[in-house]
Amino acid sequence: MKLVIDRADLLKPLAALNRIVERRTTIPILANVLLRAEGGRLNLAATDLDIWAEASVPAAVGEPGALTVPAATLNDIARKLPDGCQIELAAEAGGARLSVKAGRSRFVLQALPVDDWPDVSADDLPHQFALPAKTLQRILAHTTFAISTEETRYYLNGIHLHADGEGLLNAVATDGHRLAHLTVPLPEGAADMPGIIVPRKTVGEIARLVADAEGDIDIAVSRAKVRFVVGGITLTSKLIDGTFPDYQRVIPTSNDRVAVLDTATVKDAVARVATITGENGRAVKMEFAPGVLTLSVSNADTGEAREEIEADFEGEPLAIGFNGRYLAEVLGIAASDTVRLALADPGSPCLIKSHESADALIVLMPMRV
Known part of the structure; x- marks a missing residue:
């Protein structure tokens, strides 16, 4: 196998395939990437036996052939070579090694034969x-x-x-x-x-x-x-x-206590009250009342935090607790400026929707506070 390829053409697919391979595998060839040069293309493949990734990029193929080399090492070499350079890949010692040349840089990698590469049958995907x-x-x-x-x-x-x-x-x-x-x-x-x-x-x-x-x-x-x-x-x-x-x-259908909140405001407030414990997984207490939401965190060892924000709330007043980290994640993916929380009681799940996304919802289970 012998070919010349532009660094950018090699690096992009190689970086993606490198994430597939297992670093601590008991099967050495699974840490390798398969390189096959033919017909003006370099075909690359990697697998961990659960995922198979393949790519094909243009290359000036002088001699067709195939071998496998350590994916992480080849990726590191390509990543550290200068932009715009041309990389020459050539098999040596009957396919037992791969020479990598670019400018005045030269590397030699140990290779494994393609005969040991896992056979991946082309399953019918109807x-x-x-x-x-x-x-x-x-x-x-x-x-x-x-x-x-x-x-x-x-x-x-x-x-x-x-x-x-x-x-x-x-x-x-x-x-x-x-x-x-x-x-x-x-x-x-x-x-x-x-x-x-x-x-x-x-x-x-x-x-x-x-x-x-x-x-x-x-x-x-x-x-x-x-x-x-x-x-x-x-x-x-x-x-x-x-x-x-x-x-x-488990998706609530009859939660009748509804709060509409400014997404950024409540997200920032959750982050602030959680500071008192330094533990995002601790419960944040949310007390809903007409026009106001009170967020609080209490810890016997570190102290207390409390903050009030405006809320458009309909229904009987309610106090409920949620995992602070989970609540922050939910608010972080909200797709609109406001979020709608539909609640029932302190022990029932909360239904959360972005106001502008009728096709998306999140259900969050409460914590005891």
């Missing part, structure tokens, strides 16, 4: 559709924070996507303490897709890939895998094999 990049960005921004990190309830360790009978694609995540739900118009081709759970690591990688993307993102789904095509990078992932709980039953 349900294919496209989502605008902005729509996918919104789905991820609204739901990712609520994904559970508790491995015992593995079926909560991702975002649940499913079509309903009302022409909507539903996205939901929950960790049992908060639930985020968003609906978008059902794209053509997705009506018969099965309900899937996209794993947390895959969600994180897709979020990075689509952060600056434009246009449509091609998505393909089966019962076992999902594939995203973003900006020349194809990412295929296993799905979580489990049943997502019936989340609809």
Whole structure:
């Protein structure tokens, strides 16, 4: 294998693929990136056996061939080389090493043969559709924070996507303490897709890939895998094999005490009263009354904090507590200047919506204060 490639053409896909590989794997080749030169292109691939990422970039191929080299090392080399340089990649010692040259810099990396590369069969992904990049960005921004990190309830360790009978694609995540739900118009081709759970690591990688993307993102789904095509990078992932709980039953439908708050004002107030403890996870007490919301934190060891802000509140006065960190996260993703809190009693979940987003909601469980 021998080729010359522009640094920028190599670095962008290599950086994305480098995030896939496992640093502490017991299978050495899984720490490598597969390089295959053919037909004026350099094809790259990386996998951790749960996620497969592939990319193809233009290159001046002198000799076709393939080998695998440590992904992190090659990425570091490309990242530290000067902008605009041309990089020459050449196999040495019968494919046992890769020479990397740019200007007066030269590196030699140990390689592993492609014969040991995991065989990734091209599974049939029958349900294919496209989502605008902005729509996918919104789905991820609204739901990712609520994904559970508790491995015992593995079926909560991702975002649940499913079509309903009302022409909507539903996205939901929950960790049992908060639930985020968003609906978008059902794209053509997705009506018969099965309900899937996209794993947390895959969600994180897709979020990075689509952060600056434009246009449509091609998505393909089966019962076992999902594939995203973003900006020349194809990412295929296993799905979580489990049943997502019936989340609809925990979404309140009759909370009749309603508060409308200025998002920035209440977010800043929560941050200030939480200062007294230095622990974002402590309960923040919220006392609602006509025209005013009082936030307070009390700790026997450090002291107390209290702040009043204006609130448009309807209903009987109510005192309720919420995890301070969770409350701050919810307010941080609010998509409008005001948020609407629908409450029932101190022990019941709160329904939170941005005033301008009828298709998005968050359910937050209370804490005892």
